[in-house]
Amino acid sequence: MGRIVQVCMGTVLMGIGIQVIVTAGQGMDSVSTLISGLMQHTSIPFGRWSQIISLVFLGVSFLYNRKMLGIGSVINTLLVGETIRWVQPLIERVEWLHGQLIVSFFGFLIMAAGTALYLAADLGSGPLEGMMFCVCSLLKVSLQRGRVLLDFLIVLVGLLLGSFVGWGTLFAIFLLGPTIQLFLNLGMKVSLGIKADELS
Numbered sequence: 001m002g003r004i005v006q007v008c009m010g011t012v013l014m015g016i017g018i019q020v021i022v023t024a025g026q027g028m029d030s031v032s033t034l035i036s037g038l039m040q041h042t043s044i045p046f047g048r049w050s051q052i053i054s055l056v057f058l059g060v061s062f063l064y065n066r067k068m069l070g071i072g073s074v075i076n077t078l079l080v081g082e083t084i085r086w087v088q089p090l091i092e093r094v095e096w097l098h099g100q101l102i103v104s105f106f107g108f109l110i111m112a113a114g115t116a117l118y119l120a121a122d123l124g125s126g127p128l129e130g131m132m133f134c135v136c137s138l139l140k141v142s143l144q145r146g147r148v149l150l151d152f153l154i155v156l157v158g159l160l161l162g163s164f165v166g167w168g169t170l171f172a173i174f175l176l177g178p179t180i181q182l183f184l185n186l187g188m189k190v191s192l193g194i195k196a197d198e199l200s
Helices: 002-024 030-039 046-064 071-092 101-120 127-139 143-160 167-174 176-199
Strands: none
Touching: 002 030, 002 071, 002 101, 030 046, 030 143, 030 167, 046 071, 046 127, 071 127, 101 167, 101 176, 127 143, 143 167, 143 176, 167 176
């Protein structure tokens, strides 16, 4: 039960971070860039597109290797989009969040922390992480290279659909993965520290 709560907390943080990034308007993460492009051609809202794309990625990952998925994968797929839908009107009302690069980076930190918290629960890969593992396995590349390649391809499709790239997008492509890994490593150190205190 504790790990499910951890998945939910991490997923909600991811959703909040994504909406902060979008509101800052300095370039978005790869999937948000794709969604922005898709929204140029449809009336489907951002949060609903997030769920649709996550379900597609989840389906591909399931067909490729169903062992990567778990209850956390389903929670993450559905709850990220719902979180964005809930917090969007609240965050967009805060005027000083708009047009600020520092706010964009802060949003990425929230998103990275949430992703690390979710992944640390080990209840299944998220939709994008599942796709990353598929790319790495098919192309025989490292996780870091696979994530950069996947993010780049998703951003490229978003651009072709009419989205835009900013400094935040470049951060997402090249630094989001390492930032998530940093939070995972910090969490591991904190966990080991707590266990050491319990034993002493």
